[in-house]
Amino acid sequence: xxxxxxxxxxxxxxxxxxxxxxxxxxxxxxxxxxxxxxxxxxxxxxxxxxxxxxxxxxxxxxxxxxxxxxxxxxxxxxxxxxxxxxxxxxxxxxxxxxxxxxxxxxxxxxxxxxxxxxxxxxxxxxxxxxxxxxxxxxxxxxxxxxxxxxxxxxxxxxxxxxxxxxxxxxxxxxxxxxxxxxxxxxxxxxxxxxxxxxxxxxxxxxxxxxxxxxxxxxxxxxxxxxxxxxxxxxxxxxxxxxxxxxxxxxxxxxxxxxxxxxxxxxxxxxxxxxxxxxxxxxxxxxxxxxxxxxxxxxxxxxxxxxxxxxxxxxxxxxxxxxxxxxxxxxxxxxxxxxxxxxxxxxxxxxxxxxxxxxxxxxxxxxxxxxxxxxxxxxxxxxxxxxxxxxxxxxxxxxxxxxxxxxxxxxxxxxxxxxxxxxxxxxxxxxxxxxxxxxxxxxxxxxxxxxxxxxxxxxxxxxxxxxxxxxxxxxxxxxxxxxxxxxxxxxxxxxxxxxxxxxxxxxxxxxxxxxxxxxxxxxxxxxxxxxxxxxxxxxxxxxxxxxxxxxxxxxxxxxxxxxxxxxxxxxxxxxxxxxxxxxxxxxxxxxxxxxxxxxxxxxx
Numbered sequence: 001x002x003x004x005x006x007x008x009x010x011x012x013x014x015x016x017x018x019x020x021x022x023x024x025x026x027x028x029x030x031x032x033x034x035x036x037x038x039x040x041x042x043x044x045x046x047x048x049x050x051x052x053x054x055x056x057x058x059x060x061x062x063x064x065x066x067x068x069x070x071x072x073x074x075x076x077x078x079x080x081x082x083x084x085x086x087x088x089x090x091x092x093x094x095x096x097x098x099x100x101x102x103x104x105x106x107x108x109x110x111x112x113x114x115x116x117x118x119x120x121x122x123x124x125x126x127x128x129x130x131x132x133x134x135x136x137x138x139x140x141x142x143x144x145x146x147x148x149x150x151x152x153x154x155x156x157x158x159x160x161x162x163x164x165x166x167x168x169x170x171x172x173x174x175x176x177x178x179x180x181x182x183x184x185x186x187x188x189x190x191x192x193x194x195x196x197x198x199x200x201x202x203x204x205x206x207x208x209x210x211x212x213x214x215x216x217x218x219x220x221x222x223x224x225x226x227x228x229x230x231x232x233x234x235x236x237x238x239x240x241x242x243x244x245x246x247x248x249x250x251x252x253x254x255x256x257x258x259x260x261x262x263x264x265x266x267x268x269x270x271x272x273x274x275x276x277x278x279x280x281x282x283x284x285x286x287x288x289x290x291x292x293x294x295x296x297x298x299x300x301x302x303x304x305x306x307x308x309x310x311x312x313x314x315x316x317x318x319x320x321x322x323x324x325x326x327x328x329x330x331x332x333x334x335x336x337x338x339x340x341x342x343x344x345x346x347x348x349x350x351x352x353x354x355x356x357x358x359x360x361x362x363x364x365x366x367x368x369x370x371x372x373x374x375x376x377x378x379x380x381x382x383x384x385x386x387x388x389x390x391x392x393x394x395x396x397x398x399x400x401x402x403x404x405x406x407x408x409x410x411x412x413x414x415x416x417x418x419x420x421x422x423x424x425x426x427x428x429x430x431x432x433x434x435x436x437x438x439x440x441x442x443x444x445x446x447x448x449x450x451x452x453x454x455x456x457x458x459x460x461x462x463x464x465x466x467x468x469x470x471x472x473x474x475x476x477x478x479x480x481x482x483x484x485x486x487x488x489x490x491x492x493x494x495x496x497x498x499x500x501x502x503x504x505x506x507x508x509x510x511x512x513x514x515x516x517x518x519x520x521x522x523x524x525x526x527x528x529x530x531x532x533x534x535x536x537x538x539x540x541x542x543x544x545x546x547x548x549x550x551x552x553x554x555x556x557x558x559x560x561x562x563x564x565x566x567x568x569x570x571x572x573x574x575x576x577x578x579x580x581x582x583x584x585x586x587x588x589x590x591x592x593x594x595x596x597x598x599x600x601x602x603x
Contacts, residue, residue, distance in 0.1 A: 013090055013091075013093070013094045015093050015094050015096075015136070016059060016060070016061045016090060016093060016094075017061045018135070020133075020135060021093075021131075021135045021136070021137065022060070022061070024131040024133075024135055024137060024173055025058060025060060025137050027172070027173045027176040027177060027180075028058070028137070028169055028172045028173055028176070029172060029176055030058060030065075030067040030172065031065060031067070032063075032065035032066065032067075032079065032080040032081035033067065033080060034067070034068075034069075034080065035067040035068060037068075037168055038056040038067040038068025038165070038168070039067075039068045039069065039070070040068070041054075041056055041068050041140060041161060041164070041165045041168070042054040042055060042056055042066075042068040042069050042070040043070050044161055045070075045140065045141075045142050045158060045161055046070045046071060046142075048154075048157050048161070049125075049142045049154050049157060049158060051071075051123075051142040051143060051144050051148075052071045052143070052144060052145060053070065053071035053072060053119075053120075053121075053142075053143035053144070053145075054068075054069075054070045054071065054140075054141065054142055054143065055068065055069050055070075055072070055089075055139075055140075055141050055143065056068030056069070056129070056138070056140055056165060057087075057089040057126075057138045057139050057140075057141060058129070058137050058138035059084075059087065059089050059090050059093050059137070059138045059139075062083070062084065063081050063082065063083055063084060063087075064081065064082055064084065064086075064087045064089050064090065064138065065080060065081040066080045066081065067080075068165075071143075072119065073119065073120065076118075076119060082115070082119070085113070085114045086113065086114045086115040086118060086119060087113070087115065088101075088104070088110055088113060088115060088121065088124050088126060088141070089126055089138055089139040089141060091109060091110070092126045092127075092128050092136065092138070092139040092141075093128075093136045093137070093138065093139070096128060096136050097128065098125070098126060098127045098128065098155070098159070099124065099125070099126045099139075100124075100125045100126075100150055100155065101123065101124045101125070102123055102147055102148055102149050102150065103122055103123060103147040103148075104116055104121060104122055104123070104124050105122065110124075119143075120143075120145040121143050121145075122144060122145055122146055122147055122148075123143065123144035123145075123146065123147055123148035123150070124141060124142075124143055125141060125142045125150050125154070125155060125158055126139035126140070126141035126142075127139060127140050127141070127155075127158050127159050127161075127162035128162065128166075129162060129165055129166050129169055130166050130169075131166075131169065131170055131173055132170050132173070132174075137169060139162075140158065140161060140162040140165050142154075142158055190222055191222075191223075191343075191347050194218055194219075194222055194223075197218070198215070198218065198351060198354050207362065208231070208241065208359055208362045208363070209241055209242075211355075211358050211359070211362065212229045212231070212241040212242045212355070212359070213241075213242045213244075215229065215242070215351070215355055216229055216242040216243070216244040217244055219244075219329075219331065219351065220244045220245065220246050221246035223331055223344065223347065223348070224313075224331035224332055224333050224337075225245065225246050225247075225307075225308055225332060225333050225334045225336075225337055226243070226244060226245040226246060226250070226254055226307055226308075226332050227242075227243070227244055227329065227330060227331050227332065228240055228242070228243050228254075228257075228258055228261070228271075228328075228329075228330040228332075229241050229242040229243075229317075229327065229328075229329050229330075229355070230261075230271055230275075230327055230328045230329075230330070231317070231326060231327035231359065232275065232325075232326055232327060236324075238261075238262060238265065238271065238272070238275060238328075239262055240258040240259070240261060240262055241327075242258075243255055243257065243258035245307060250306070250307055253303055253306050253307055254307055256299075256303060257300065257303045257304065257307060260297045260299055260300055260303070261295075261297075261300065263297070264295045264296050264297030264299075264300055265294065265295060265296075266293075266294050266295055266296045268293055268294050269293075269294030269295060270283070270290065270294055270312070270314050270330070271294075271314060271328050271330060272294075274314045274315070274316050274325065274328045275316070275325050275327075275328055276325075277325075278316045278318065278324070278325045279316070280313070280314060280315040280316065280345060280348070280349060281312075281313070281314045282313050282340060282342075282344075282345050283311060283312045283313065283340070284311055284339040284340060284341070285310070285311065285339065286309055286310060286311050286312040286332075287309060287310065288301050288304050288305050288309060290309075290312070291304040291309070307332070307334075308332075308333075308334030308335065308336075309332050309333075309334065310333055310334055310335045310337070310339070311332070311333045311337070311338075311339040311340045312330065312331065312332045312333070312340070313330070313331045313332075313340040313344055313345060313348055314328055314329065314330045314331075315328070315329050315345070315348040315349050315351070315352040316328060316352055316356075317329060317352045317355050317356045317359065318352070318353065318356040319356040319357065319359055319360025319363070320356075320357060320360060321360065322360055322363075326356060326359060326360070327355070327356070327359065329348060329351060329352050329355065331344070331348060380393075380395055380408065380409065381409075381410050381411065381412070381441075383411050384411060384412060384413045384419070386413060386419055387484075387603075388484035388488075388490065388602065388603050389419055389482060389484070389490065389600050389601070389602065389603065390577050390600065390601040390602075390603055391411055391577070391598075391599070391600050392577040392578045392580070392581050392597075392598075392599045392600075393409050393411070393581070393596075393597060393598045393599070394581040394582070394584075394585050394595075394596070394597045395407065395409075395594070395595070395596050395597075396549075396585045396588060396594065396595040397594055398549065398593050398594050406425055406426030406427065406428055406433035406434065406436065406437045406475070406594075407424075407425050407426075407437070407547045407549065407593075407594040407595065407596040408423070408424050408425075408426070408437045408440070408441050408596060409421075409422065409423040409424075409545070409596045409597070409598040410422045410423075410441050410444060410445065411598065411600075412445060412449065414448075414449065414450065414452075415450055416452065417483075417484075418481050418482065418483045419481070419482040419483075419600075420444075420448050420449075420479070420480070420481055420482075421479075421480045421482060421545065421598060421600060422441075422444050422477060422478065422479050422480070422598075423477065423478050423499070423545040423546070423547065423596060423598050424437075424440060424441075424444075424475055424476060424477035424478070424499065424522075424547075425475060425476045425477075425499070425547045425548060425596075426440060426473050426475045427473060427474050427475065428473075433473075436471060436472075436473045436475075439471055440466070440471070440473070440475055440477075440522075443462055443465050443466070443469075444462060444477075444479065447461050447462050447465060448479070454493065454532045455479045455480060455481050455493050455494060455495045455532050456495045456529075456530040456531045456532035457530070457532075458479055458495075459477070459479050459495040459497055459522075459530040460527075460528070460529060460530040462477075462479070462522065463497070463522050463523070463527065463528060463530070464527065466522055466523045467523070467525075467527070471523070473523050474521045474522065474523040474524060475497075475521060475522045475523055476497060476498040476499035476500075476521055476522070476548075477497045477498075477499055477522055478494060478495070478496050478497070478499045478502060478545055479494065479495050479497075480492055480493065480494035480495075480543075480545075481493050481494070482600060485536075488538070488539040488602065488603070489536060489537055489538050489539060489602055490536070490537040490541075490600075490602045491534070491535075491536060491537075492534070492535040492536070492537060492543060493532045493533065493534050493535075494514075494517075494532065494533055494535065495517070495519070495530050495531065495532050495533070496514075496517050496518045496519060496533075497519055497520065497521055497522045497530065498518060498519065498520055498521035498522070499518070499547075500546060500547070500548050500550075500551065500558070500562070501513050501514050501515035501518065501562070502514045502543060502544060502545050503543075503544040503546075503565070503566065503569060504535070504537075504541065504542070504543055504544075505541065505542040505543075505544060505569055505572060505573050506538075506540075506541050506573065507538060507539065507540030507541055507573050508573065509570060509571045509572070509573045509574075510570075511566045511569045511570055513562065513566065514533075514535070516533075517531070517533040519531070537601075537602040538602060539602050539603060540573060540601070540602065541573075541601065541602050542573065542577065542580070542599055542600070542601040543599070543600050543601075544569070544597070544598075544599045545597070545598040545599070546584075546595070546596065546597050546598075547593075547594065547595055547596045547597075548593065549588065549593035549594050549595035549596075550565065550584065550588055550595045550597070551564070551565050552593060565584075568583075568584070568587065577599050577601050580599060581597050581599055584597060585597070
């Protein structure tokens with residue numbers, strides 16, 4: 001800028017708000033604080049040009065600040081910044097050329113600038129400071145409090161120092177760029193690691209609440225300061241399943257926010273919009289005003305203020321095979337965290353798809369398991385009431401498995417008053433196994449009812465019927481006939497076709513394993529003549545029939561499981577029969593196979 005160009009009237013300075021220039025200015029990481037390198041440039045200008053004041057001045061839309069400064073009067077020396085009303089350097093940014101003024105009071109563009117009166121700026125020489133792309137970020141300036149004719153040598157020296165100062169600025173920008181790239185690379189790595197582990201996180205359980213809670217804790221604080229995961233109920237109304245904040249002290253606030261949000265969402269709320277349209281919403285700049293517009297509950301905005309909201313991102317949760325959006329994941333960041341961007345959006349959308357698949361699988365599992373349990377229990381009989389015999393039975397489906405099992409039990413009274421008790425296990429865990437189980441139970445009833453044959457003969461006939469009717473299965477079973485003796489006791493004859501050994505719990509608490517009479521499974525190709533065994537039960541004695549799910553685990557042998565069961569039953573003779581069965585099932589609450597129990601006690 002020459003003396004002639006300085007005569008032009010002042011004009012608005014759009015260059016100060018140019019986005020790329022502001023981005024470069026921010027990437028210097030400089031502010032109104034002393035910086036050793038830039039203070040050195042200011043001292044060199046002061047010494048080499050023999051001026052009382054020298055500044056490294058960077059210009060923002062509202063102010064100029066001095067990371068390098070020499071000779072400023074107070075209070076400006078302590079503040080290291082001035083408003084633009086005191087700035088000559090803004091014109092260097094505007095014109096992108098050096099500005100050289102022997103006496104600023106003579107130039108209309110700057111003669112009313114408050115720097116003349118407050119800072120003593122009379123003579124001014126400013127050289128642009130630029131980034132690598134030539135954008136002017138500020139100026140390196142020499143200032144005198146009296147008029148001065150700047151020499152060509154002084155201006156060359158100032159220009160050389162400005163070039164070196166610009167190189168330092170570019171280095172700072174490059175270092176910040178490298179740091180940002182490193183952070184982005186780490187964030188990308190963390191995101192990929194999280195996404196890689198997301199399937200495992202969501203697949204580890206079929207319980208929706210547990211899965212969503214794990215998901216929320218995986219996203220916070222990696223992706224956000226706090227998050228809400230909202231699913232719709234069967235009626236389509238939103239219900240919050242999980243709410244997590246990175247600060248444990250805000251746990252109560254975020255839980256309360258989630259609780260109120262269920263009933264306090266207005267029609268303009270972001271979550272309702274996502275649930276209604278299935279489209280994500282990215283709010284790079286968000287605030288409490290967004291909450292106020294979207295809620296009908298006055299308590300929610302103050303809660304949002306305490307939780308912190310500066311940026312938010314909401315994405316749909318969709319499940320394959322289900323119409324519409326089944327939920328919404330909302331991520332929120334506070335003022336200390338960078339705003340969400342398109343990379344975060346893509347990550348969140350991926351998480352929403354994975355979450356939807358997991359939730360859909362959980363819902364499908366729950367529906368199928370309910371149907372299976374109803375079917376299973378419909379096949380289990382009601383126990384008869386017998387004067388001299390106490391009966392109890394239980395059935396427990398395997399943990400985390402939806403298939404109908406092949407375990408069964410039965411008990412019915414013969415016309416002559418005898419009780420027939422049976423328990424069995426059909427190979428397989430599917431609808432075919434369940435159907436076969438139903439056939440086998442009906443065969444037992446049809447084969448035994450009204451007949452007085454020994455139970456060994458009944459079992460032989462049952463085995464023949466399985467082969468003759470071409471029922472494609474192998475199965476284990478115990479068949480027992482129980483007859484009151486009239487002297488507070490029971491006579492039991494029984495036959496075991498490959499089934500786990502029954503247990504006899506004597507009234508005195510001792511336990512016997514009745515394992516001497518096990519014979520081959522039912523349904524094998526070679527016919528087997530079955531035999532009967534006899535047993536007497538005194539008053540208070542208990543006979544326990546069970547399927548192998550009670551004693552079988554992957555981490556131990558069946559013999560070890562049986563020994564553990566015997567230990568648990570020691571001293572259990574006085575327990576009511578129903579309580580005894582419940583206690584046994586409680587210890588098998590994570591059974592890997594179905595469990596059926598049938599217990600009978602002499603009164």
